[in-house]
Amino acid sequence: MAAYTINVPDDKIAALKQKLSQATFPDELEGAANDYGAPMAEVKRLTEYWKTSYDWKAAEAKLNALPNFHKPIKVDGFPALDIHYLHQPSDSPDAIPLLFCHGWPGSYIEVTKMLESLKQSIDGVSFHVVAPSLPNFAWSEGPKQKGFGLKQYAEINHRLMHSLGYPKYVTQGGDWGFYITRAMGLLYPQSVLASHINMIRASPPTWTSHPLLALQHALQPYSEREKKGFERSKWFNEEGNGYRVLQCTKPQTVGYALTDSPCAPPPIPTPHPIPPTNLPSPDYPWTDDDLLTWISIYHFSTAGPAASLRICYEAVHSSPLNGVSRDRTQQWIGKVKLGLCHSPRELTVVPSTWARTLGPVVFESFKEKGGHFAAWEVPEEIVGDLRGMFGRGGACYGITGPVAKL
Numbered sequence: 001m002a003a004y005t006i007n008v009p010d011d012k013i014a015a016l017k018q019k020l021s022q023a024t025f026p027d028e029l030e031g032a033a034n035d036y037g038a039p040m041a042e043v044k045r046l047t048e049y050w051k052t053s054y055d056w057k058a059a060e061a062k063l064n065a066l067p068n069f070h071k072p073i074k075v076d077g078f079p080a081l082d083i084h085y086l087h088q089p090s091d092s093p094d095a096i097p098l099l100f101c102h103g104w105p106g107s108y109i110e111v112t113k114m115l116e117s118l119k120q121s122i123d124g125v126s127f128h129v130v131a132p133s134l135p136n137f138a139w140s141e142g143p144k145q146k147g148f149g150l151k152q153y154a155e156i157n158h159r160l161m162h163s164l165g166y167p168k169y170v171t172q173g174g175d176w177g178f179y180i181t182r183a184m185g186l187l188y189p190q191s192v193l194a195s196h197i198n199m200i201r202a203s204p205p206t207w208t209s210h211p212l213l214a215l216q217h218a219l220q221p222y223s224e225r226e227k228k229g230f231e232r233s234k235w236f237n238e239e240g241n242g243y244r245v246l247q248c249t250k251p252q253t254v255g256y257a258l259t260d261s262p263c264a265p266p267p268i269p270t271p272h273p274i275p276p277t278n279l280p281s282p283d284y285p286w287t288d289d290d291l292l293t294w295i296s297i298y299h300f301s302t303a304g305p306a307a308s309l310r311i312c313y314e315a316v317h318s319s320p321l322n323g324v325s326r327d328r329t330q331q332w333i334g335k336v337k338l339g340l341c342h343s344p345r346e347l348t349v350v351p352s353t354w355a356r357t358l359g360p361v362v363f364e365s366f367k368e369k370g371g372h373f374a375a376w377e378v379p380e381e382i383v384g385d386l387r388g389m390f391g392r393g394g395a396c397y398g399i400t401g402p403v404a405k406l
Contacts, residue, residue: 084139103175123391142303182329189335196339229349247312255306339363345371362395
C-alpha cells in the first residue's frame with residue numbers, strides 16, 4: 001500500500017470560484033419556502049460563502065492528516081481501479097478488522113469522528129478501521145464500462161480487506177453502505193462474520209418465510225415510535241424520493257448539471273432542512289464549512305461529481321443472474337450475524353419485526369436522535385453500538401480472533 005495525498009490544483013479551485021461568481025439563479029414563487037426545493041435565499045447565501053470565505057486548502061490539510069492510502073484493486077470483468085482508503089490499525093491485541101462503507105451523498109469523511117474512539121481498547125475490544133472511498137466517489141477511480149453494480153462494489157471492498165491481511169472481518173454501513181455490506185455478506189460469508197447497519201430497508205414478515213415474526217407482527221400493536229416511523233417513510237416515498245428516481249433512470253442527465261454548475265450539488269444537508277431529502281438531524285448543528293467540505297469532495301473528486309450517481313442506476317438494473325440485486329440485499333441473509341441501529345430521522349423507519357427478516361439479529365438499538373448521517377452527527381451512538389455488539393459480553397465478542405497489525 002502507498003500513502004495518498006490530496007492535492008487539488010490551484011487552477012481547479014480558481015475555476016470553481018469563477019463558476020460560482022457567474023452563477024445564474026432561477027426565479028422563485030412567493031411563499032414557496034421548502035415546498036418546491038432548495039430555497040433560493042439559502043442557495044445564494046451558501047454560494048457567496050463558498051466563493052468568498054470557504055477555504056478548501058484548510059479543509060484539504062485536515063483531510064491529509066488522516067491515514068490516507070491507495071492501491072490498485074481489480075474485480076472480475078473490469079480493469080484494476082486505484083482505490084483510496086483510510087486505514088487506522090489499533091495497537092491492541094483484541095482489535096477486530098472493521099470495514100466502514102459510506103453511501104451517497106456522503107463519503108469516507110463520515111467515519112472520521114469515530115476513528116480515535118474505535119482505536120482504543122474498551123470493554124475488551126478495539127478495531128482496525130478500513131474506510132474506502134467507493135469507486136466513483138472522492139479520491140477513488142471509477143469504471144468506464146457499464147455494469148459496475150453491487151456485486152462489483154462488494155468485490156472491491158472484500159479484496160481490499162484481504163489485500164490488507166484481514167481474511168475475516170466485520171462491516172458497518174448505511175445508505176449504499178447498507179446494500180454493499182449486505183451484498184458482501186451474501187457473497188463472502190466465510191469472511192464477513194458480522195455486520196452492523198444504521199439504515200434499515202426491509203419488508204413485512206410473511207407467514208411462509210417468517211411465521212413467528214409474522215405472528216408477532218399481526219398480534220402486537222404498533223408503538224408510537226413505529227407510527228412515527230411510518231409517517232417518516234411515507235413522507236420520504238412521496239415527497240423526498242425524486243432525486244433517486246432520476247438517478248435510477250437517467251443519471252447522465254443529472255450529471256450535466258452537477259458537473260457544469262457547483263450550485264447544483266447532491267442533496268447534502270444544509271444548516272436548514274431542505275428538500276429533496278430533508279436529511280439533517282435537528283440535533284446536530286451543521287456548519288457552512290461542514291457542508292461545503294462534503295460538497296467540495298464531490299466537486300473535486302477523481303471521477304467527477306456525475307460518476308457518483310451511476311451506482312443507483314446499476315443497482316436497480318443488475319440482473320439477478322449476473323450479479324446481486326438491490327431487492328436481494330433486503331431479504332434474509334442467514335450466515336452473517338446482524339446488528340441493527342434504528343434512527344428516528346432515517347429516510348425510512350421500519351418496525352423491528354420487519355428488520356428482523358434481514359438475518360440473525362444479535363444486537364439491536366433504538367435511538368432517540370440521529371438520522372441518515374449517524375456516524376457523523378451522532379458518532380458516539382455508532383461507537384456505542386459497535387462496542388455493545390463486539391465488546392465483552394456482546395454476542396460477537398472475539399468473533400475474528402487475534403489479528404496481527406500490519
